[in-house]
Amino acid sequence: MKKVFLAAIAAFCCLALFAQDKGLDYSGQIETLWGAAAPWTDQDSAAGRWTLGDISLNGKLDAYYNDSSARADGTVKYDAVASSLEFSLNELWADYTNSVFGIRIGRQKAAWGKADGVDITNTVFPKDMSTLSALLKDDNKLAIDALRLSASGNSFSIDAYWIPFFTATKLPAKIEADKPELAIWNGEWGLKAAGYFSALDVSLYAFYGWDKTPILDYTLIGGIAPGVAVASGRHERLAMVGADAAVPIGQTVLRAEAAFFPQRRLQKSAEIILAQKAAGVVSESSEAKNQLCGLLGLDWMPGDWTLTAQYYCDAVFESLEGLDRSYTYIHGATLSVSKKFLSETLTVSFKALVEFNDLSMFLYPSASYSVTDQLKFRGGACIFVPGPYKEGSYGAYKDLSSFFVGANFCF
Numbered sequence: 391m392k393k394v395f396l397a398a399i400a401a402f403c404c405l406a407l408f409a410q411d412k413g414l415d416y417s418g419q420i421e422t423l424w425g426a427a428a429p430w431t432d433q434d435s436a437a438g439r440w441t442l443g444d445i446s447l448n449g450k451l452d453a454y455y456n457d458s459s460a461r462a463d464g465t466v467k468y469d470a471v472a473s474s475l476e477f478s479l480n481e482l483w484a485d486y487t488n489s490v491f492g493i494r495i496g497r498q499k500a501a502w503g504k505a506d507g508v509d510i511t512n513t514v515f516p517k518d519m520s521t522l523s524a525l526l527k528d529d530n531k532l533a534i535d536a537l538r539l540s541a542s543g544n545s546f547s548i549d550a551y552w553i554p555f556f557t558a559t560k561l562p563a564k565i566e567a568d569k570p571e572l573a574i575w576n577g578e579w580g581l582k583a584a585g586y587f588s589a590l591d592v593s594l595y596a597f598y599g600w601d602k603t604p605i606l607d608y609t610l611i612g613g614i615a616p617g618v619a620v621a622s623g624r625h626e627r628l629a630m631v632g633a634d635a636a637v638p639i640g641q642t643v644l645r646a647e648a649a650f651f652p653q654r655r656l657q658k659s660a661e662i663i664l665a666q667k668a669a670g671v672v673s674e675s676s677e678a679k680n681q682l683c684g685l686l687g688l689d690w691m692p693g694d695w696t697l698t699a700q701y702y703c704d705a706v707f708e709s710l711e712g713l714d715r716s717y718t719y720i721h722g723a724t725l726s727v728s729k730k731f732l733s734e735t736l737t738v739s740f741k742a743l744v745e746f747n748d749l750s751m752f753l754y755p756s757a758s759y760s761v762t763d764q765l766k767f768r769g770g771a772c773i774f775v776p777g778p779y780k781e782g783s784y785g786a787y788k789d790l791s792s793f794f795v796g797a798n799f800c801f
Contacts, residue, residue: 413454418801421446423523425794428773436789443470444523448480460484469521481533492540497533500549502582502595503647504634505685507724507743508702510647511595511632514551514580516602520560522790526754526772532557545587551580558625559602567604567623576600590637601628601655607675608660609667619664626655626676645687645700653678656706659714677713679706694730699723716780717747735760743784750782751775769795 425442446467453460463481468474483496503511515531518524536553554577556570570576578599585592604623611618632649655676666673687700703721710718723746728739741754756770771793776785 415452415454416450418447418449420799420801421448421796423526423794423796425522425772425792427789428771428791428793431789431791440471441522441790441792442794444468445470450481457488458484458486469523479533487540490541490543492538492542494538494540495536497535498538499531499533500538502580503632504593504636504645504687505647505702506687506698506700506726507741508685508700510683510685510702511630511634511649513597513599513602513628513630513649514553514578516557516559518560520562522772522792524560526794532560546583546585548584549580549582551578551582553578553580553599556600556625557602558604561603565604565606565621565623567625570600570625590635592635593633595630595632595634595649597628597630599628600625605655605657605676606660608663610664619660621660628654641690641692643689645689646685647687648682648684651681651683654681656681657714658712662712679708679713681706694734696726696728698726700725721746745777745782745784748777748780748782748785750777750780750785752784764800766798766800767795768797769793 421444423442423444425440427436427439427441429437431437444467446465448463448465450463451461461481461483463479465478465480467476467478469476479497481497481499483494483498485494486492487494499515502514503509505512509517512531515534518527518530518532524530534551534553534557535555536551539550541548554574555572556576556578558567558569579597580599581594581596583594602625604625606621606623608619608621611620628651630649630651632647634645634647637644656679658675658677663673663675681704683702683704685700685702687698690697701721701723703719705719706715707718710716722744724741724743726739726741728737730737736757736759738757739755741752741756743752745751751774753773753775754770756768758766758768760766771791773791774784774787776782776788781788
């Protein structure tokens with residue numbers, strides 16, 4: 391951690407020297423977020439306990455000179471609930487781009503797909519899902535260490551990625567997962583081609599790499615702790631082809647997105663894995679299945695209102711016997727509504743995610759008030775609602791339902 395921190399400081403200094411008398415933009419923010427579990431959560435283990443206690447400092451430095459540019463973006467965060475201090479290097483890249491060709495190398499982020507808060511074609515950029523505060527971020531994508539080559543014209547752009555070093559999704563459970571061997575033949579490849587026309591925007595995607603979420607294997611511990619299962623994980627190969635489109639109609643934008651995953655490795659249930667091992671059967675902890683994901687969305691922005699609605703689905707066209715998945719067709723919807731008041735200084739918003747199979751939900755009402763252009767206060771609640779018969783994906787986190795307050799100071 392110390393070496394990474396010193397490397398980031400050195401990079402900031404180099405960028406400042408590079409940009410002297412050329413072009414330099416510096417920005418950042420100080421943010422704090424406090425939250426406590428809602429009173430209706432479990433009285434013995436959750437209600438009233440602190441779930442959020444974050445204080446963070448972010449700084450971003452952009453340097454420009456003719457067709458060249460560079461960026462360094464880092465965050466120092468203290469989590470008072472976990473009593474931990476963390477430094478993250480969000481971006482650190484150098485770029486050369488002219489009217490036709492571009493090359494960018496280093497830690498970087500970009501947009502894949504047109505979905506809001508739902509991953510369909512985004513297989514390149516992992517996410518931070520390790521804490522409640524990460525889930526509440528507008529963008530919790532993690533950067534990748536990559537080489538990006540770009541070509542562009544008046545109505546198209548093409549981005550090709552080579553990702554030599556694997557970055558996994560950050561999960562809350564502390565499970566040891568074996569990452570792919572650091573070797574040149576284990577790199578990931580991505581391709582995005584976009585066309586911009588008067589009637590619509592279209593993008594095509596292709597990816598060959600690794601699944602950012604690990605497949606788990608389970609082993610029973612005997613002797614000292616009989617009957618206790620220990621989980622370990624490994625990342626499997628992943629291929630994807632996909633497309634999206636956006637059609638503007640007045641104040642409304644219609645969006646569609648789809649992705650196909652040939653022979654994707656899907657998780658077996660823990661019970662099946664342990665039963666096979668008890669019977670002496672040598673078997674994989676996953677099975678390969680064809681998978682198709684899709685989304686239809688609508689954005690409407692009349693005046694000070696913003697409304698976004700989406701329907702998403704995830705289909706597997708084969709038997710699920712033995713898999714840790716209850717439905718061949720998983721679907722749900724998202725809704726986001728916001729309205730600005732008081733000369734656009736007060737924003738009131740409501741977000742909802744509904745899983746139709748089990749009717750579990752995530753509800754996120756919030757409000758923010760800008761005292762000045764630099765200082766903003768906010769507050770709200772994040773509520774996880776289990777389904778009537780099964781908890782579902784969101785209901786499993788019901789004891790994390792919280793009320794929160796926070797403040798941002800930008801500079």
